[in-house]
Amino acid sequence: MAIPPTLYPSYIDGQPVGASALNPLAFAGFAHFTAMQVRGSRIKALDLHLQRLRNASLELFKRAPDDALLRSYIRTATEEGASDQSLTVTVFSPHGEFTAASMEVEPAVFVRTAPPSDGPQGPLRLSLIEHERPLAAIKHVGEIGKTYYLHQAIREGFDDAAFVNRCGHLSEATIWNLVFWDGETVIWPEADMLKGTMMGAVQRQLTRLGVPQRYEAITLERVKELSGAAVMNSWTPGIPVTAMASHALDEATPFIELLHEAYKAEPADLP
Known part of the structure; x- marks a missing residue:
């Protein structure tokens, strides 16, 4: 049975967003992300995901969202969505790219959810x-x-x-x-x-x-x-x-x- 799309919402800075709000992100290239699998609303190696987001934000934007804030955004997605899901956290400049305005600004956080995945069987x-x-x-x-x-x-x-x-x-x-x-x-x-x-x-x-x-x-x-x-x-x-x-x-x-x-x-x- 198909899972209703509402089980896999998207968020920017913790707030649900629709398609129109995502248009500026469609081809944005100055951003970084981490991808994780959620099972039973729990995440393995969450500390490593937060460390990755922190280090990359400091490198690209010279500042980073607080770990507690990132956890709250992730928590919202896991509590309001499916207990098993794929979850991606993207940190981006709200001023876009190819411009000096994107330098050293407070980055925004986009959280996207999707059906869970275990990858291909291989080999x-x-x-x-x-x-x-x-x-x-x-x-x-x-x-x-x-x-x-x-x-x-x-x-x-x-x-x-x-x-x-x-x-x-x-x-x-x-x-x-x-x-x-x-x-x-x-x-x-x-x-x-x-x-x-x-x-x-x-x-x-x-x-x-x-x-x-x-x-x-x-x-x-x-x-x-x-x-x-x-x-x-x-x-x-x-x-x-x-x-x-x-x-x-x-x-x-x-x-x-x-x-x-x-x-x-x-x-x-x-x-």
């Missing part, structure tokens, strides 16, 4: 593209390259694309973090990239579980020596990767199970 086959995201540490909007390279990968017979920097090191995928496995240790790419909230949650729970981890500069040749690879984002802690470019990889089921076990151990909080 995924990834093409490799030489690409470096600008301001890679910020989850900013309007990144045409991610969709462009996804489409290009699909035309070439792949499911999605992973990025290689100018040094030949793997960094991240279009909307995913990459993670690798050598049979004993979880390996994270050493490169400029966005550190996902899922990545942060999994890392701290792997530490709690006593699972060894390290960062390493990963080339395709190095991938060929490893036992498995996966992608993760706010949808899921791990989808197996079974190909990178022309190189096939084992599905590494124990590795994927370990990532899911780590995320399961992450506590969920009310906003």
Whole structure:
């Protein structure tokens, strides 16, 4: 049965908004966001989402909405909407972009809700593209390259694309973090990239579980020596990767199970 659209409202600064109020945001590119999954009105790694919003706001706007205020906006969306949902918090300049008026202003907060998602089942086959995201540490909007390279990968017979920097090191995928496995240790790419909230949650729970981890500069040749690879984002802690470019990889089921076990151990909080 279809869920009524009213279960997934949108808000600006905590107030419900209709389509007309969203028109100025339709093509706005000077903004950043975080995306999370809500289950039973609770959110895992909420502290990491708030930290991401705070740090990116300070970088882009030189000021940040108070954490308590952001929590109140998120709480409104979870209390008034569906108990299970996808929730995106976008911080933007009310003065738009391409103008000095957007500098160092008090940013506004747009909260959008949508049906919940667990992501694709996988496994995924990834093409490799030489690409470096600008301001890679910020989850900013309007990144045409991610969709462009996804489409290009699909035309070439792949499911999605992973990025290689100018040094030949793997960094991240279009909307995913990459993670690798050598049979004993979880390996994270050493490169400029966005550190996902899922990545942060999994890392701290792997530490709690006593699972060894390290960062390493990963080339395709190095991938060929490893036992498995996966992608993760706010949808899921791990989808197996079974190909990178022309190189096939084992599905590494124990590795994927370990990532899911780590995320399961992450506590969920009310906003």
